[in-house]
Amino acid sequence: MRWRAPIQRLLALVRRRRLDLELEAEIEAHLEMAERDARQAGLSAEEARWEARRRFGGIEQIKEEHRDQRSVRWVETRAREFRYALRTLSRTPGFTAMAVLTLAIGIGATAAVFSLIQGVLLTPPPYKEPGQLVLISSDRTDGQQQESPRPWPAAQWLEWQREVKSLQSIAAYGWAFNFLILPDGVESFEAMLVTREYFSVVGLEPVLGRKFLPSDTAPSATPVCIIGYELWQRRFGGNPNILGQTVRISRQNAPFEIVGVMPPGVRFLPAPNAAREPNYDVNALVDIWLPIAPGPNPEALKRPQWNIVGRLAPGFTREQAQAELALITARQAQADRDFAGFAPKVQSLTSEYNRDGERILLPLFEAAALVLLIACGNVAALLFVRGLGRQQEYAVRAALGIGRAQLFCEVCIESLLLALVGGALGAGLAVLAVRAFKLIGGHTVPRLDAVTTGWPVLLFGLGLALIAAILAGLFPAWRASRLDPNEVLKGAGPRATAGRGERRLLQIVTMAQAALTLVLLVGAGLLIRTMINIWKAPSGYKTSHILAMTVTAVEGNWSDFHRRALDRVSTLPGVQSIAFAWGVPLTGNNWTAHVIIEGQPAPATQNEAPQVPLRSVTPGYFELLGIPLIEGRDFRSSDDDSAPQVVVVNSAFADRYFSGTTALGKKVWLFGPDKAPGTIVGVVANSRTDDLTRQASPEIYLSFWQARAYSKHLLIRTEADPLSIASAVHTALREINPYAAVEHIKTFDQIRNDSLASRRFAMQLLVGFAVVGCLLTLVGIYAVLSLSVASRRHEIAIRITVGAEYRDIRNLIFFDGFRLIAGGVAAGLGGALVLSRALRSFLYEVEPSDPATLVAVAIMFTGVALLACWAPVQRATRMDPMKILRC
Amino acid sequence: MSKRRRDLPYGTLDLLIMKTLETMGEMNGYRIARRIEQVSGDALKLSQGAIYPALIRLEQEGWIRARWGISETNRKVKFYSLTKAGRKQLKAEVEAWEQANALVARFLEAAL
Numbered sequence: 001m002r003w004r005a006p007i008q009r010l011l012a013l014v015r016r017r018r019l020d021l022e023l024e025a026e027i028e029a030h031l032e033m034a035e036r037d038a039r040q041a042g043l044s045a046e047e048a049r050w051e052a053r054r055r056f057g058g059i060e061q062i063k064e065e066h067r068d069q070r071s072v073r074w075v076e077t078r079a080r081e082f083r084y085a086l087r088t089l090s091r092t093p094g095f096t097a098m099a100v101l102t103l104a105i106g107i108g109a110t111a112a113v114f115s116l117i118q119g120v121l122l123t124p125p126p127y128k129e130p131g132q133l134v135l136i137s138s139d140r141t142d143g144q145q146q147e148s149p150r151p152w153p154a155a156q157w158l159e160w161q162r163e164v165k166s167l168q169s170i171a172a173y174g175w176a177f178n179f180l181i182l183p184d185g186v187e188s189f190e191a192m193l194v195t196r197e198y199f200s201v202v203g204l205e206p207v208l209g210r211k212f213l214p215s216d217t218a219p220s221a222t223p224v225c226i227i228g229y230e231l232w233q234r235r236f237g238g239n240p241n242i243l244g245q246t247v248r249i250s251r252q253n254a255p256f257e258i259v260g261v262m263p264p265g266v267r268f269l270p271a272p273n274a275a276r277e278p279n280y281d282v283n284a285l286v287d288i289w290l291p292i293a294p295g296p297n298p299e300a301l302k303r304p305q306w307n308i309v310g311r312l313a314p315g316f317t318r319e320q321a322q323a324e325l326a327l328i329t330a331r332q333a334q335a336d337r338d339f340a341g342f343a344p345k346v347q348s349l350t351s352e353y354n355r356d357g358e359r360i361l362l363p364l365f366e367a368a369a370l371v372l373l374i375a376c377g378n379v380a381a382l383l384f385v386r387g388l389g390r391q392q393e394y395a396v397r398a399a400l401g402i403g404r405a406q407l408f409c410e411v412c413i414e415s416l417l418l419a420l421v422g423g424a425l426g427a428g429l430a431v432l433a434v435r436a437f438k439l440i441g442g443h444t445v446p447r448l449d450a451v452t453t454g455w456p457v458l459l460f461g462l463g464l465a466l467i468a469a470i471l472a473g474l475f476p477a478w479r480a481s482r483l484d485p486n487e488v489l490k491g492a493g494p495r496a497t498a499g500r501g502e503r504r505l506l507q508i509v510t511m512a513q514a515a516l517t518l519v520l521l522v523g524a525g526l527l528i529r530t531m532i533n534i535w536k537a538p539s540g541y542k543t544s545h546i547l548a549m550t551v552t553a554v555e556g557n558w559s560d561f562h563r564r565a566l567d568r569v570s571t572l573p574g575v576q577s578i579a580f581a582w583g584v585p586l587t588g589n590n591w592t593a594h595v596i597i598e599g600q601p602a603p604a605t606q607n608e609a610p611q612v613p614l615r616s617v618t619p620g621y622f623e624l625l626g627i628p629l630i631e632g633r634d635f636r637s638s639d640d641d642s643a644p645q646v647v648v649v650n651s652a653f654a655d656r657y658f659s660g661t662t663a664l665g666k667k668v669w670l671f672g673p674d675k676a677p678g679t680i681v682g683v684v685a686n687s688r689t690d691d692l693t694r695q696a697s698p699e700i701y702l703s704f705w706q707a708r709a710y711s712k713h714l715l716i717r718t719e720a721d722p723l724s725i726a727s728a729v730h731t732a733l734r735e736i737n738p739y740a741a742v743e744h745i746k747t748f749d750q751i752r753n754d755s756l757a758s759r760r761f762a763m764q765l766l767v768g769f770a771v772v773g774c775l776l777t778l779v780g781i782y783a784v785l786s787l788s789v790a791s792r793r794h795e796i797a798i799r800i801t802v803g804a805e806y807r808d809i810r811n812l813i814f815f816d817g818f819r820l821i822a823g824g825v826a827a828g829l830g831g832a833l834v835l836s837r838a839l840r841s842f843l844y845e846v847e848p849s850d851p852a853t854l855v856a857v858a859i860m861f862t863g864v865a866l867l868a869c870w871a872p873v874q875r876a877t878r879m880d881p882m883k884i885l886r887c
Numbered sequence: 888m889s890k891r892r893r894d895l896p897y898g899t900l901d902l903l904i905m906k907t908l909e910t911m912g913e914m915n916g917y918r919i920a921r922r923i924e925q926v927s928g929d930a931l932k933l934s935q936g937a938i939y940p941a942l943i944r945l946e947q948e949g950w951i952r953a954r955w956g957i958s959e960t961n962r963k964v965k966f967y968s969l970t971k972a973g974r975k976q977l978k979a980e981v982e983a984w985e986q987a988n989a990l991v992a993r994f995l996e997a998a999l
Contacts, residue, residue: 008947022965023939026916029964030935033917036960057934069940070947 012070023066027059078413085414095386096418099379102779103422103468105772106375108429109368111461113765115434117365118460119451120357124350126265128203129311133349134167134318136160136308136325137272138342148272150342154294155301156332157308161197166316166324171197172306174292175271177279177711179250179554179741182235185734186250186554186741188711189231189287190279192268196291201311202269208232209243209260216259217293225256226289229264250554262289265450270352271307278550278588279711283356283446302338309349322346356446360758363838367523367769370516372464374773377513378780379472381506383415385787387476395485408481415473416466423465427458437765444758475505503788507820510777510784514824515831517777518861520770522832523839525853526846527763533845534756540687540696541585542626545576546748547722547729548584552711555739559640559705564736566618569716572732574725576717577624582709583615585625585689586755591615595700596669597657598677612653613689614670614700616707622648622684624717632664632682640705645678653698654683668700678702692755693844711741715748722747759842774861777824778868785817785872797881806877813876817869818862825858900933900941902984905969905977908951913968915958916942942967950976 012019034052043051056062089096124130136157137149154172161170174193179186192198196212199205207229216224225247227236236242246255268282275282294301312321325344333340387394394407431453441448479502553561562580570578583591594609596602603609619635622628630651639646647668654663667677678700686696714733718725726745733740746754753760789796796809804812836848846853907922908914914922919942920935927933945951950973958964969977 008949012947019943023943025963026939026965027936029915029958029960029962030917030920032960032962033915033958034935037921055935057936059936062934062936062939065937065940066943070943 008070016067019070020063020067023063027056027062031056081410081413082417085410085417089414089417092386095382098779099382099418100422100425102375102378102382102776103419103465103472104425104429105776106372107423107426107461107464107468108433109769109772110365110372110464111427111430111457112433112437113361113365113368114460115430115453115457116437116445116448116451117357117361118456120361120445120447121354123450125267125353126204126263127349130350130353131348132168132312133202134310134312134321135270135347135349135352136170136310137345137347139345141341141343148275149345151271151273151304152306152308152342152344153302153304153339154306155298155336156329156339157306158294158301159332160308160325160328163328164310164321164324166313166321167310168313169197169201170308170310171195171201172294172308173198173269173271174305174307175268175274175277175280176290177277178252179552180235180288181248181250181554181739186552186739187235188279188550188552188741188743190268190281190284191225191288191290192286193290193292195293198289198309201309203311204262204266206260207263208240209258211260212289212291214293216291223252223254223256224259224291226260226262227258228262228266228286228288230285231287232261250552256290262286267447269307269309269349273305273307280588302336310346318346318348359841360445360762363523363842364762364765366835366838367520367766370520371769371773371776372468373471374513374516374776374780376468376471377509378776378783379415379418379468380475381509381780381783383411383418383473383476384479384502384506385783387411387480388787390480391483394480394483398483399485404481407483408477411477411480412469412473415477416469419465419469419472420462422468423461424458426465427461430457430461437761440764441757441761444761503784503791506784506787507823510780510820511824511827513773513777513780514821514861514865515828517770517773518825518828518857519831519835520766520773521857521861522828522836522854524763524766524770525857526836526839526843526848526850527759527766529846529850529853530759530842530844531756531763534692534759537688537692537845539585539692539752540627540685543748543752545718545722546624547716547718547726547745548587548713548748548751549726549729549745550711550741550743551580551714551733552741552743553737553739554741556737558708561737561740562704565714565733565740568732568736569714569729572725572728574719576719577620578714578716579618579621579624580704580709580712580714581615581617581621582704582707582712583613583617583689584713584715584751585687586692586751587713593670593700596673598667600657610698612698612700614702614707615689616702616704616709616712618704621715624715625687627687628685630683630685631662632680634682635701635703637705639703643706645676645706646681646703647678648682648684648701649680650684650686650696650699650701652686652696653700656698670700670702692752759844762839762842774864778865781817781820781865781868782871784820785813785869786875788816789813789872789876793879793884796876796879797884800879800881801885809877810873813873814866814869817866817872821862821865825862829854829858900937901945902977902980903927904938904941904945905950905973905980908967908969909974909977913966915956915964915966917958917964919967945973948976949973 031049031052034055035048038048038051039045053059127133136152138146138152139149140146152172157170157172160167164170172195176191176193177188178191179188194212196214196216199211205211206226209226212224212226215221227242232238232242236245239245242258242261244257244259246257248255264285266286268284268286270282271280274280294306310321312318322344325346329339329342329344333342398404398407434451434453434457437445438448438451551565566578566580569575592611592613594603595612596609600610617635619637619639622634631654632648635646635648647670649663649668657663658666663680663683666680668680669675669677684701688694688696689699690697714729716722716725716729723745730742730745733742796812799809799812832854833849840848903923904919907919907926911918911922916938917935920933920938923931923933923938924935942951942953946953946967950970951967952970953965953967955963956966
């Protein structure tokens with residue numbers, strides 16, 4: 001019941017007009033009744049009217065009082081306090097701007113990272129009840145790590161589908177990359193190959209058309225496909241009559257009929273077996289779904305090539321599903337040795353889906369929260385110091401009978417006002433920051449394209465503002481309300497001084513700020529060192545002045561196109577050299593072969609031979625990338641189908657398999673002992689092809705004309721800016737073959753940077769946060785020390801009069817500051833040791849507890865922080881002791 | 888808060904209204920005012936309009952409720968009645984009033 005009236009009053013604010021009208025009606029009825037009664041008592045009409053009015057009283061006054069009575073005195077009081085706070089704040093614009101800006105920065109940083117988290121981690125995939133979906137990957141039963149989990153043979157999962165109780169349904173899928181051949185050119189796409197159960201398992205309903213039917217995978221069926229909403233919009237303009245139209249897909253004879261369109265925002269399910277395909281992007285939106293079904297061929301049924309997604313049956317847990325599947329799988333392995341060695345691992349889809357995002361966003365969110373805490377510390381200190389300046393005012397008002405609660409309210413409202421303005425500004429900053437993130441973040445954060453800033457960010461910003469107001473305002477408010485007016489008024493004039501205990505409290509706040517800043521700085525320092533280490537690491541190739549693009553001759557004669565392309569592009573102005581290559585560094589490569597090597601013990605089966613990545617390049621590739629030839633020769637353009645197979649190996653390969661002798665002239669069997677071997681004709685220097693942070697491993701290069709690659713890179717070394725010739729190259733290639741897909745045009749420097757993007761993104765953000773935190777903390781140290789000097793002016797003056805030198809005073813204050821800083825640094829180093837571990841996966845050749853970084857950061861911060869002490873020290877030493885002591 | 892000088896101690900009017908509604912049942916504003924005038928005779932100098940701010944306050948507190956009805960002059964007018972919470976409140980207030988009264992009376996006696 002206590003809440004009823006306030007709520008009614010708030011409502012009355014909104015229903016003002018209606019309540020006024022109602023009152024009016026009541027008054028009129030009242031007067032009429034009064035008039036009638038007066039007439040019945042024998043008065044004339046005129047007299048009766050006058051009598052009724054007289055007895056009613058002042059109508060306008062009553063209305064006024066009615067309004068007063070029914071609406072919210074509480075709101076009005078708070079509104080008055082708000083106005084008062086606004087006036088006070090606007091009287092000190094410098095203070096206000098400082099506090100608001102500080103809060104805006106803290107709130108902005110946190111809200112910006114939050115909006116990434118909201119868009120990337122908290123927005124579930126567009127499946128029905130995604131929490132019930134599980135991925136079934138594999139573990140080796142011998143406990144060894146697999147480089148990527150082995151997919152499952154159809155023979156196994158078909159049986160799961162029939163027997164398992166803990167899973168409602170199971171579907172299998174794969175990943176494919178291909179090209180659409182459209183009237184106006186060729187476009188690559190990523191597709192999901194799915195069994196017909198897939199759509200019902202994940203719970204996707206087409207926005208147009210139908211899902212796949214069992215008949216779609218019959219051998220004689222017309223090929224069909226379902227397209228993604230985004231492809232539909234992008235390529236077909238959202239045409240509502242799209243169903244029944246056909247599309248041509250490269251390397252497929254029959255055209256595919258479009259039978260459905262899926263809703264927007266559907267992305268791939270992870271297909272670990274395709275994870276190292278150059279074009280694989282699990283976070284991309286699905287362009288096309290193609291139906292597949294396991295064939296009847298018993299050998300094909302045993303081929304491990306299916307990724308599995310399932311939906312838990314109601315009431316069953318992931319663990320139960322895992323146990324049940326493990327049982328069936330173990331039985332299968334007993335019945336058929338081919339199935340032995342692998343056990344199912346049931347993973348939640350959403351945790352898989354969020355793993356990459358969490359890896360980068362959670363540490364950044366932590367960092368942003370630290371910035372916010374530092375900002376709150378500053379605002380608390382600012383409010384507190386200002387409160388000291390207003391002690392007199394508070395005391396007088398307290399003496400005049402203003403309640404403690406009201407004083408408390410007033411100071412709280414002031415910090416709330418600051419925080420709200422700061423929060424609104426911060427939300428604005430966050431929107432800008434998110435735009436900047438999207439610009440620099442690119443592919444580093446998965447699904448960044450889906451991030452939008454909207455109401456949630458604003459609400460979150462305001463929520464943070466409330467927290468900030470409490471953090472920053474509570475203590476100053478409490479202090480203001482606890483003032484003893486007698487003490488204050490007995491004391492001297494309006495001086496900004498603080499007692500020892502209060503100063504100590506402020507010092508603790510500042511120390512905490514320094515500690516948090518140090519944590520940020522250590523994180524930033526570790527990432528900077530990582531980038532330097534990567535920069536210094538020998539990649540083995542040059543990246544400047546090289547243009548790269550993927551080129552695919554979707555139709556037409558393969559070798560004719562490539563030879564003509566080489567001839568044509570190399571004559572373009574500005575082109576120095578040119579090469580085709582499959583397996584260009586840092587672009588992904590999973591073409592490996594089990595290689596039988598001359599002189600090595602013969603393996604029992606081909607599959608036990610060492611697995612080595614293969615690359616395919618044209619002559620001149622090594623020179624173009626600056627990879628030195630150590631022994632032998634480069635490929636020649638005559639190394640083609642009509643010539644004996646030749647290979648070039650890197651020195652890691654030569655060292656491992658032919659140490660102490662030459663690799664030249666040795667033979668390697670790439671495609672089985674019964675096929676013709678390749679002869680090693682050259683050895684090139686090592687290069688870090690997969691990842692700049694990984695040591696070079698053995699590699700084999702094949703001659704491009706002997707190992708035809710379908711989708712590959714064209715590399716061009718240029719004299720000037722590589723991108724300046726991009727369009728000329730594009731035109732030239734399309735002239736040779738209109739069905740040539742030319743995509744991903746980038747400089748090699750860009751490719752290199754992209755491979756480091758997530759580290760760089762984390763580094764940039766953390767450095768930014770650290771710098772902001774550092775600045776805020778310096779302001780905090782400055783403020784606290786200034787206050788300390790002001791509070792101790794009598795003491796300092798006395799010291800000077802009894803003969804303290806300039807140096808003594810300077811040391812006194814510097815020592816004060818140093819204690820503050822040192823305390824913060826010590827606590828910060830402890831915090832950094834714990835919190836830096838969150839960054840481990842980003843670091844390269846530096847430990848999270850790297851002593852050099854810790855020491856360097858600590859010294860640097862202490863140095864900079866001591867600078868912040870300089871101004872207060874100057875003020876202390878320039879005091880005129882006589883003036884101070886006299887008053 | 889009110890700029891108007893009250894003719895009655897704060898809260899007295901509320902008590903009178905609630906008591907009136909308790910004894911007379913549902914009534915419109917004019918009838919409540921008349922009834923208070925009649926019962927108090929000339930002892931109370933109250934402009935009739937003053938009951939309306941009191942009525943809205945009591946309604947907002949949930950102690951009385953209002954519904955639209957037709958007055959004896961055939962006009963739409965609000966009829967007020969006491970709620971359950973209102974009865975409880977009235978009882979509490981009457982007790983408080985009596986206690987305060989007794990206390991003041993004792994003081995006045997002692998002073999004499």
